[in-house]
Amino acid sequence: MTGGGRGIGAAVALRLAQQGADVALTFHNNERRAEEVVDQVKAAGRRAVAIQADSADPAALTAAIDRTADELGRLDILVNNAGGFPVGPLEQVRLEEFDHTVAVNVRAPFVAAQAAVPHMRAGGRIITIGSMVADRVVFPGFSLYAMSKTALTGLTKALGRELGPRGITVNLVSPGATDTELNPADGPNAEVINGFTALGRYAAPADVAAAVAFLAGEDGQYITGATLTVDGGFTI
Numbered sequence: 001m002t003g004g005g006r007g008i009g010a011a012v013a014l015r016l017a018q019q020g021a022d023v024a025l026t027f028h029n030n031e032r033r034a035e036e037v038v039d040q041v042k043a044a045g046r047r048a049v050a051i052q053a054d055s056a057d058p059a060a061l062t063a064a065i066d067r068t069a070d071e072l073g074r075l076d077i078l079v080n081n082a083g084g085f086p087v088g089p090l091e092q093v094r095l096e097e098f099d100h101t102v103a104v105n106v107r108a109p110f111v112a113a114q115a116a117v118p119h120m121r122a123g124g125r126i127i128t129i130g131s132m133v134a135d136r137v138v139f140p141g142f143s144l145y146a147m148s149k150t151a152l153t154g155l156t157k158a159l160g161r162e163l164g165p166r167g168i169t170v171n172l173v174s175p176g177a178t179d180t181e182l183n184p185a186d187g188p189n190a191e192v193i194n195g196f197t198a199l200g201r202y203a204a205p206a207d208v209a210a211a212v213a214f215l216a217g218e219d220g221q222y223i224t225g226a227t228l229t230v231d232g233g234f235t236i
């Protein structure tokens with residue numbers, strides 16, 4: 001999985017390990033945090049490896065996936081989690097920021113799928129972390145982020161169609177506000193966000209991980225091309 005050292009990715013790594021998976025996780029800058037998750041996965045009785053790979057670098061991402069299949073012996077589940085969260089008025093979005101966001105949030109899941117599928121057998125799973133902003137945008141300044149996350153819906157549906165005959169499912173998990181360093185539950189917009197959320201609170205990373213684990217497990221085997229929204233009712 002990409003970006004497993006903290007936040008939603010760390011919760012997914014631990015949950016999948018508890019469900020019986022060996023886990024390879026990438027990190028960008030934060031090796032110590034990634035190694036802490038590796039230790040937790042090992043404490044749960046599974047094998048784990050942390051790999052430095054900037055998702056903006058397709059060669060590094062592909063090498064990380066090949067190394068995963070090599071070191072763990074197989075590749076059954078790809079979780080595209082790493083993502084940037086650029087926010088700002090339209091006129092202030094720089095082209096470099098546009099290109100970097102598209103590289104990390106959109107191109108990386110595409111490239112990772114290209115790299116992972118040759119290693120997968122029937123029963124394989126591709127699960128990408130989108131965002132509820134693909135469905136509803138309540139704050140200004142989200143043009144770049146919402147655009148990037150909405151692209152993942154098309155990728156998920158098209159790959160679900162293409163890879164179905166090979167027994168590989170492809171799904172999107174669409175979280176609402178989730179308490180991580182990217183979007184802390186005590187951040188400046190939290191009160192407004194909670195007001196829009198039917199359940200009145202942020203998700204915990206484990207809430208999102210539970211949806212990923214469901215799609216990754218036996219019970220998710222007939223679901224493909226779908227979006228599973230985990231937003232506490234924000235978009236209803």
Ligand SMILES: NC(=O)c1ccc[n+]([C@@H]2O[C@H](COP(=O)([O-])OP(=O)(O)OC[C@H]3O[C@@H](n4cnc5c(N)ncnc54)[C@H](OP(=O)(O)O)[C@@H]3O)[C@@H](O)[C@H]2O)c1
Pocket residue numbers: 002003004005006007008009026027028029030031033053054055056081082083084085104129130131132174175176177178179180181182183
């Ligand atoms: N939190 C929310 O409210 C929320 C809501 C909807 C969707 N999401 C989505 O959920 C995903 C995870 O979000 P989060 O809240 O857990 O974020 P986070 O706390 O900021 O953690 C991001 C993780 O991704 C890694 N990462 C970031 N950029 C990377 C890159 N270029 N290459 C490789 N790894 C990279 C980070 O690695 P390092 O530690 O090495 O930097 C870190 O492990 C993202 O796709 C985000 O858009 C989050």
